Amino acid sequence: MMSRTLVPLLFLFLVPPVVPLFCYTCVFPAVSPLECIRFPLLCPAGQVCLFSKAVGQKGEMRVVLSEKSCIQPFLCGLTGHKSIMGLNFTFTNQCCDTHLCNGNAVSHSATFWSAILLALLTLSAV
Template identity: 55%
Template sequence: LSYIQPCVMFPPPACLQCYTCLFPAISPLDCIKLPQECPAGQRCLSSIATGRRGALELTMYEKSCAIPSQCGLSGQKYISGLNFNYTNVCCDTDLCNGAEHVAALGWGRVTLCLLLALGLLLA
């Protein structure tokens, strides 16, 4: 008797191609989107986070691959002195998370922009 491995009988699911931003983006600038093959079982993620302090409002956009438990989540994250409310949305077709047209800044530039904006508010 020969043993047949289950993965031979049932090929693994195809991996999705999803956009990934090189850096998180602040609107209305654009993230530098690169296609990436996600690990098996992952989905394409788009995340939008909005933070406010007084009249200052910043929106950050992220794109990546995600495990299914990250999909549909909403909550708060704290970045550079601001609380951001975020929402994660996932999709299941190749490059389906490319909808937003916002430009990317590196984390260092994002932090610098946030600190400068906070400095202006506090001055």
């Protein structure tokens, strides 16, 4: 029979650790057709990568904002409305849960440099 102190220790080894993700984040939201200036960010444990798109229209003027960052999983798949600068926007949150998965249309050279940066950040964290 196992002792009472051994059971909690075994439980700790059976539970997989939560590994934080690296996600792209934007310096500021981008207005279409421009892509945001993005860089990898180590998210807090338990968060996932976000790509959010907001579309606003006023008369003939149509504005599309995009944002990338880290987010709590319960906000994934959320759609709704928000008002920014007098325009009403409809937004959609899309999430993913692998490193730098919220990049969209990343060129091969950007992927290469992101991988190098991710490796350097990982090594410096150790």
